[in-house]
Amino acid sequence: MKKLEIEEIEVDLLLEGIYQRYGYDFRHYGRASIKRRLQHHLTKADYGIVSEMIPSVLYDESKFKALLFDISVTVTEMFRDPWFYVGIREKVIPFLKTFPFINVWHAGCATGEEVYSLAIVLKEEGLYDRARIYATDINDSALEKAKSRIYPMSKMKEYSSNYQHAGGKRSLSHYFYAKYDSVIVDADLQENITFANHNLATDNVFGEMHLILCRNVLIYFNRTLQDRVLSIFADSLRYNGFLCLGTKETMHFAKVRDDFVEFLRNERIYQYKGIPH
Amino acid sequence: MRFEKKYEAIVIGTSAGGLGTLQKILSKLPSDFALPILVVQHRLPAADQFLSIFLNDVCQLAVKEADNKEIIKPPMVYVAPSNYHLLVERTKTISLTVDPKVKYSRPSIDALFETAAEAYLSKLIGIILTGANNDGTAGLKKIKEHGGLTIAQNPQTAEVSIMPMSAIQANVVDKVLSLTEMAPFLNQISDEVKVYERRYHKLNMEHQSKI
Numbered sequence: 051m052k053k054l055e056i057e058e059i060e061v062d063l064l065l066e067g068i069y070q071r072y073g074y075d076f077r078h079y080g081r082a083s084i085k086r087r088l089q090h091h092l093t094k095a096d097y098g099i100v101s102e103m104i105p106s107v108l109y110d111e112s113k114f115k116a117l118l119f120d121i122s123v124t125v126t127e128m129f130r131d132p133w134f135y136v137g138i139r140e141k142v143i144p145f146l147k148t149f150p151f152i153n154v155w156h157a158g159c160a161t162g163e164e165v166y167s168l169a170i171v172l173k174e175e176g177l178y179d180r181a182r183i184y185a186t187d188i189n190d191s192a193l194e195k196a197k198s199r200i201y202p203m204s205k206m207k208e209y210s211s212n213y214q215h216a217g218g219k220r221s222l223s224h225y226f227y228a229k230y231d232s233v234i235v236d237a238d239l240q241e242n243i244t245f246a247n248h249n250l251a252t253d254n255v256f257g258e259m260h261l262i263l264c265r266n267v268l269i270y271f272n273r274t275l276q277d278r279v280l281s282i283f284a285d286s287l288r289y290n291g292f293l294c295l296g297t298k299e300t301m302h303f304a305k306v307r308d309d310f311v312e313f314l315r316n317e318r319i320y321q322y323k324g325i326p327h
Numbered sequence: 328m329r330f331e332k333k334y335e336a337i338v339i340g341t342s343a344g345g346l347g348t349l350q351k352i353l354s355k356l357p358s359d360f361a362l363p364i365l366v367v368q369h370r371l372p373a374a375d376q377f378l379s380i381f382l383n384d385v386c387q388l389a390v391k392e393a394d395n396k397e398i399i400k401p402p403m404v405y406v407a408p409s410n411y412h413l414l415v416e417r418t419k420t421i422s423l424t425v426d427p428k429v430k431y432s433r434p435s436i437d438a439l440f441e442t443a444a445e446a447y448l449s450k451l452i453g454i455i456l457t458g459a460n461n462d463g464t465a466g467l468k469k470i471k472e473h474g475g476l477t478i479a480q481n482p483q484t485a486e487v488s489i490m491p492m493s494a495i496q497a498n499v500v501d502k503v504l505s506l507t508e509m510a511p512f513l514n515q516i517s518d519e520v521k522v523y524e525r526r527y528h529k530l531n532m533e534h535q536s537k538i
């Protein structure tokens with residue numbers, strides 16, 4: 051048997067072990083990326099081969115947390131894909147304003163940049179005070195970072211430019227104060243946000259939503275897992291509620307596809323038209 | 328009689344100067360080119376689909392921006408979208424990801440080459456063209472380890488020589504080709520694959536008619 055095939059077995063065993071021990075299911079994630087992330091962790095944490103991780107990770111939860119941190123890709127930014135936020139501001143928000151209050155769910159919020167970006171748009175459009183925002187992820191360290199509201203100053207130039215392209219009404223610095231080489235997001239932007247651990251692969255619906263953002267998360271899942279998650283979203287959304295995916299994600303192959311209409315195509319914003327239950 | 332298909336896919340990496348160079352090479356390949364081609368060209372994160380649309384316009388061979396989970400099959404050139412890595416699964420499908428940048432780049436040439444090497448093993452050709460950094464060198468090394476063929480553009484014919492030079496100096500290049508030699512060489516590979524496929528098809532037919 052070739053080395054490559056043996057490595058496949060090692061990865062299978064590790065992922066199965068993690069699932070049985072901790073309930074985190076990475077078995078249906080894109081394999082090439084998972085393997086690269088494991089390789090990265092292997093070198094960083096000084097393991098020789100993937101099999102060596104298995105006993106450490108099974109017996110020592112802190113070792114698992116370290117691994118989890120590395121294999122869940124938390125790359126994100128403020129106002130990523132600025133045109134998406136233009137669509138939200140100009141097309142989605144007028145619709146949402148017809149509700150007395152709205153529930154928003156960021157599924158896979160990583161370190162929170164996207165959550166605060168949307169919060170800023172909601173503030174500027176006068177909808178923030180009527181919004182309850184849930185931001186969830188499987189990565190606790192990422193959630194802690196999100197709660198801390200602290201981001202590196204070095205990113206601000208890029209974020210400001212994104213914000214301007216996203217139809218921003220002021221200067222982005224209006225929402226921060228600077229401290230050393232960091233910026234801290236204003237506390238009142240966090241007031242209506244609840245950060246919580248939620249696993250899309252294993253957990254379920256937790257409330258009725260008007261707007262769901264799940265961007266650049268499904269891209270890592272295989273079709274089976276994508277289907278599961280999209281069904282959870284369909285079950286969570288109110289009639290006429292919105293689902294926003296990443297620019298490289300579609301509902302095309304989903305089982306629940308007929309329950310949605312394309313609301314804004316390039317922005318990947320879908321509207322739920324399923325039968326209310 | 329036993330014979331084997333020699334190559335199944337081509338991966339190309341380039342950065343500065345890549346657009347014109349890709350145009351010069353890809354526009355000389357026929358619309359029924361026998362191998363799928365996957366391309367990473369470094370560019371700005373906010374770049375639109377210009378690259379694939381432009382190349383598709385000037386080439387006979389179809390060029391498209393790669394989609395997530397897409398099955399890789401010829402004839403087609405798949406271009407990595409800006410700000411996404413293009414990875415190849417062992418099932419010969421495409422995975423796009425927003426994984427961290429590799430050597431300051433997303434898409435990363437190394438990420439494409441390394442994952443393609445594990446998918447296609449010795450049946451892969453990796454090509455490094457003009458560029459101003461050393462992305463791709465580690466990827467070519469991996470392709471070579473798995474028995475694939477590695478090619479660099481002759482630095483003297485490259486708009487920016489750093490990237491092919493880096494690969495050549497790292498001793499991971501089997502073949503150095505000038506810009507003008509590149510398309511004829513690839514066409515020859517494609518013709519060999521077509522011959523193979525015809526023979527294979529014929530054998531299959533004979534086999535079927537016997538049973």
Ligand SMILES: C[S@@+](CC[C@H](N)C(=O)[O-])C[C@H]1O[C@@H](n2cnc3c(N)ncnc32)[C@H](O)[C@@H]1O
Pocket residue numbers: 122123124125126127130157158159160161164186187188189192248249250251252264265266267296425
């Ligand atoms: C690439 S980030 C996307 C962040 C943000 N939505 C954006 O588009 O910028 C993907 C996030 O999904 C999270 N994630 C991965 N699998 C998950 C799962 N099964 N349930 C919930 N979150 C998950 C990761 O921890 C990571 O923070």
